[in-house]
Amino acid sequence: MSTPCFARGILTGVTVNMNWKTYNGFTLFTPLGRGTVNLIDMRGRIAHTWEMLHSPVLYEELLPSGSLLYLAHIDNGPLCEFEGSGGKLLEVDWNGDLMWRHEDPYLHHAFCRMPTGNTIVLRWVEIPSAIARRVKGGVPGTEKNGVMFGDSLQEINLEGQVVWEWLSYEHLDPQMYSICPLCSREQWTQANSCATLSNGDILVSFRRINTVCVISRATGRVEWRWGPDEISHQNSVTPLANGNILLFDNGIHANGDHYPFSRVLEVNMANKKMMWEYRDKANANVNFYSGFMSSCQRLPNGNTLICEAKTGRIFEVRHEGEIVWEFVNPSFGYDPMYGNNNVVSRAIRYRADYEGLKGQAVTLPEFGQMIEKTEQTDRKTEMQVKSRLEQLGY
Amino acid sequence: MSSAKKLRKGITYYDPSKTYEGYTLLAPQGGYNAWLIDMEGSIVFNWSLLHQPMFARLLPNGNLLYLGREEKNPQGPKFDLYDIHGNLMGAIWEGGFQHLVELDPDNNVVWQYEDPLISHDFYRRENGNTMFIKFSLVPDHIKCKVRGGIPVDPKTPMWCDALNEVNEKGEVIWEWLAYEHLDPEIDILCPLMHRYEWTHMNTCTVLPDGDVLISCRATNFICIIDRKTGNIKWRYGPGELAHQHEPVMLSSGNVLVLDNGEHRLFSEFSYSRVVEVNPKTNTIEWEYKDDPPFAFFTSNQGGCQRLSNGNTLITDSDAGRIFEVTYDSEIVWEYVSPFYGRYVGFPLNNFIYRSYRYAFDYTGLRGKNLDRANYRWVNLVYGTNAFSIDR
Numbered sequence: 136m137s138t139p140c141f142a143r144g145i146l147t148g149v150t151v152n153m154n155w156k157t158y159n160g161f162t163l164f165t166p167l168g169r170g171t172v173n174l175i176d177m178r179g180r181i182a183h184t185w186e187m188l189h190s191p192v193l194y195e196e197l198l199p200s201g202s203l204l205y206l207a208h209i210d211n212g213p214l215c216e217f218e219g220s221g222g223k224l225l226e227v228d229w230n231g232d233l234m235w236r237h238e239d240p241y242l243h244h245a246f247c248r249m250p251t252g253n254t255i256v257l258r259w260v261e262i263p264s265a266i267a268r269r270v271k272g273g274v275p276g277t278e279k280n281g282v283m284f285g286d287s288l289q290e291i292n293l294e295g296q297v298v299w300e301w302l303s304y305e306h307l308d309p310q311m312y313s314i315c316p317l318c319s320r321e322q323w324t325q326a327n328s329c330a331t332l333s334n335g336d337i338l339v340s341f342r343r344i345n346t347v348c349v350i351s352r353a354t355g356r357v358e359w360r361w362g363p364d365e366i367s368h369q370n371s372v373t374p375l376a377n378g379n380i381l382l383f384d385n386g387i388h389a390n391g392d393h394y395p396f397s398r399v400l401e402v403n404m405a406n407k408k409m410m411w412e413y414r415d416k417a418n419a420n421v422n423f424y425s426g427f428m429s430s431c432q433r434l435p436n437g438n439t440l441i442c443e444a445k446t447g448r449i450f451e452v453r454h455e456g457e458i459v460w461e462f463v464n465p466s467f468g469y470d471p472m473y474g475n476n477n478v479v480s481r482a483i484r485y486r487a488d489y490e491g492l493k494g495q496a497v498t499l500p501e502f503g504q505m506i507e508k509t510e511q512t513d514r515k516t517e518m519q520v521k522s523r524l525e526q527l528g529y
Numbered sequence: 530m531s532s533a534k535k536l537r538k539g540i541t542y543y544d545p546s547k548t549y550e551g552y553t554l555l556a557p558q559g560g561y562n563a564w565l566i567d568m569e570g571s572i573v574f575n576w577s578l579l580h581q582p583m584f585a586r587l588l589p590n591g592n593l594l595y596l597g598r599e600e601k602n603p604q605g606p607k608f609d610l611y612d613i614h615g616n617l618m619g620a621i622w623e624g625g626f627q628h629l630v631e632l633d634p635d636n637n638v639v640w641q642y643e644d645p646l647i648s649h650d651f652y653r654r655e656n657g658n659t660m661f662i663k664f665s666l667v668p669d670h671i672k673c674k675v676r677g678g679i680p681v682d683p684k685t686p687m688w689c690d691a692l693n694e695v696n697e698k699g700e701v702i703w704e705w706l707a708y709e710h711l712d713p714e715i716d717i718l719c720p721l722m723h724r725y726e727w728t729h730m731n732t733c734t735v736l737p738d739g740d741v742l743i744s745c746r747a748t749n750f751i752c753i754i755d756r757k758t759g760n761i762k763w764r765y766g767p768g769e770l771a772h773q774h775e776p777v778m779l780s781s782g783n784v785l786v787l788d789n790g791e792h793r794l795f796s797e798f799s800y801s802r803v804v805e806v807n808p809k810t811n812t813i814e815w816e817y818k819d820d821p822p823f824a825f826f827t828s829n830q831g832g833c834q835r836l837s838n839g840n841t842l843i844t845d846s847d848a849g850r851i852f853e854v855t856y857d858s859e860i861v862w863e864y865v866s867p868f869y870g871r872y873v874g875f876p877l878n879n880f881i882y883r884s885y886r887y888a889f890d891y892t893g894l895r896g897k898n899l900d901r902a903n904y905r906w907v908n909l910v911y912g913t914n915a916f917s918i919d920r
Contacts, residue, residue: 218797274794316720317794387799388792390679392722392729392747394828394847395791395799418878420828421847426798445798445823472797474821 147465147477149179156459157451158434160486161497164442164449165191167478168468172203174497179462182497185231192221193244193327193428194481199490202228204248212240214259214284218427219244219327224256229495237291244327253292255337257326260287262304272313273320286326288337288350301337301355312344315368317388328372338380340372347372347382349404361407364390366400371430371481379403379410381433383441387426394420399431399441413439413452430481440484447477451484538867539913540570547861548853549836551888552899555851556582556595558880559870563593570864571901571912576632581872583626584832584883587893588653592639596651596661597628598873606664606688606726629661634897642699648690649731657697660741662730665691671708675727677718690730692741692754705741705759716748717767721792732775744776744786751776751786753808763808768794775832775883783807783814785835787843791828798823803833803843817841817858832883842886849879853886867911
């Protein structure tokens, strides 16, 4: 049994709240390893929870209809040992009652509900061996029992029928999209986010090939691509209203010999220039670095909500990089791979007048349980240090 | 900066019943001092240095030997730094640690050796000789055989390492050139590092029989060099270690090493660990990892020391943190450096490359006045209560 690191992780709960500079609303997140979806207010008080029974893959969305769309991990899937494996896409109402479900053991990482009511899902497919052999990169000989998996996109309607499908290996060039040299050849691309653009095309992030693509809905062709040698193992690629894209550049397995760090980037799609960047200026490696998961969301007032998965830290920055709100997940859980952790894989902020929250009874106890827990932990640690110092004669 | 990450400074945990008691030596890289601190984090002794240190060792004769950085005209491998728009911002040199300086307890220089290509590590032998690492260029006919790495301009030189042993007069009495003994087919450069350097050696410890235990970071291996022939007697690492630091030979014959974990194969997240390897079987017999593993990650520097009671002192350089763990991986002492400064191209930081614990009866401590009251005013700011300082 190991003890936690004392110097870090002492502060949890809301640690910064400059409410005159923030984009006020509710923040939705699910700590890793359990299926408790939390909706918290700006003071860290729990406004609502959903118990989903399955642990999350990455995230959930509160739909304008007021229901929650949640991708759940299942333990007995054929590829359940792959990072980000899903299995069940569940839609529940405010009270947690199941409204819609889509089961597919090959689902992974991300989904996107379209305005039509259909849903785009990501799923793994086996790559034909003739193509897999030609894929460059990765550690040689590390395919899963000789098989390489790739990504596909499916559009599912409310009846669960597949109305559109895209297979990555039909459109990606195995010579051009090479796997990161430190990754295994079990997977070629490992997509981890998808979003629809206004023209119906789909923006997809492929982690292992460090590439963001726009896929034409009509032809399936890759209309736009960017990333290699610029970003590494990115997550959470989202289109912005101004036509740029926002993404979380995790920074693990980045080229070159420097201290790894994460950053959030806004990129102009037309000229592929970086228009905005957030990274920790003081000590980028120690203060802001999560090699896995994580998310970013541009808020309507220009602020950006960032989730640093590794430390369970959700924070809101202004354009200049000032942190105006910060919350650290105080609830620790166990995961076989991540240990005793407080990882939060993604977070989304909703304004209080968001359509999906209308008419819902959002209960806010005067002193929410999260805050109390935090203060107790803090006080206990401080008492321990103080009593130790007194014993030593200080 | 984030409020949640305003780390506490100074001693953050101390369980006297389980620690290996003594004094800890640290030389913060951003400053010009070497400090001896007691178990409660109070300063009890200090040397002021002529240069920014890489790190320092307390010798059995009571003197301090440190490796210092030359700020003017650095030499050795050079790396270009680019900003996010791809504009060249400048360059940093890996080299530039050209001063080996021995200071007596009164801070007088008693021995000095200079070479513009010294790097990373030195070791004072019992006979008074000093072993150190220096950069050397890879000849072109070998350079073209070296595998791995990210291609760079073919005209850019590729560096590897050499070992030099000098006597007290400063004469080089033994030399070893890495490119003469490494095998380009086996010693493959990490695929994510540029081909500026082949080996990037960071440890040279002389074993009692004269053999040398070294660590090559860019090629992810540690090995023992036969002193007579220069051949590699034992080699371990690729596939297991990732950009490791400071292998230490233990009395049991095992080797303890800090496995930093940057560019680790198949890694979904970055984490460091300390492992004890049995060289006979090449198996790992002990491992320290934090829980969650990513709570301890030092990417480019760090060190470890096995203490006589079985505990291990670990330097988490990136966080400026030194901590002691028991054999059961329990943290029993933790210290976060309150000493901030600027170091090479980095912003304000509290990096410590390596630190060492010396027991109360260590001969190098004899005769020293180790009263914390001598540093009363410094201790008010940097001593035990330093954790109240927020940066």
